[in-house]
Amino acid sequence: MEYFASQNTGEVCVRGSNVFHGYYKDPEKTAEAVDSEGWHHTGDVGTWLPNGTLRIIDHRKHIFKLSQGEYIVPEKIENIYTLSQYVNQVYVYGESLKSCIIAVVVPDVDVLRQRANDNRVKGTLSVLCNNPQVKELIRSDMLNWGKQSGLKSFEQVKDIYLHPDPFSVQNGLLTPTFKAKRPQLKSYFKPQLDDMYKHLD
Structure with a gap:
């Protein structure tokens, strides 16, 4: 380390x-x-x-290591990505047998709705989260912030999953002091994390 x-x-x-x-x-x-x-x-x-x-x-x-031996500090990356106006919460994830990292992103509802209205994109928050153009818009902005903040290429996410509901104490994904419960996040989003890696292989 x-x-x-x-x-x-x-x-x-x-x-x-x-x-x-x-x-x-x-x-x-x-x-x-x-x-x-x-x-x-x-x-x-x-x-x-x-x-x-x-x-x-x-x-x-x-802290975890990727397959090529690079160490990842997810909280550092998460703090940078939340600088994006589109990002309310983010959970960065990686595995030792994979060469890249991925993330679950909870978008900022107000900003996303305003941007969708400006571009005449209709739908509920769930529909917007499943829109490939919306996903690419948010990921692109996150990568720009990462680049500006000096993240190396292996520290940048290769794919994201947009989730409409915030992580909270009530749904068991945050501690009472509002810190991410990483094991619970991993378990909760396992299907989406597996799916992202499947499509990246």
Whole structure:
């Protein structure tokens, strides 16, 4: 992941009497979280600041590798794509056996309806989300923002699926602090993610 302890940066590990010793009757899960020396690997990536405080800068589990060996930080890409006026929410996804990334996009309803009216495109939000021209308009704008922000070609999405309903706490796709629940998003959109990769193969 190109984080180095020599640069005061790396995974945050903690040890002590106040740290849990493992999961109840689950040695396999315990071994994933606590190493042989008793260090609990938090999954957070931190960096020591000059004043001696620790800043969390990343999360190990949210980073994944593509088939060609390139690492992807989805949250960084998502933050860039939400700069697009058409994008309300976005979930960037990739797999280690694939060479590209894809995304689920919840469009900004007001902007999309206005653009559709300007171009005399009729239909409900669901109909607009299934319109190939609308999809390409949004993806093109996302790619432009990605280019302006310095994303490399492998960090740009190759396909998107437009979803009319926002991710929310109520539908189980956001945490109470409004952060994306990535495992749930992956499970919820599995048919669409599989379909996008199928058409890209």
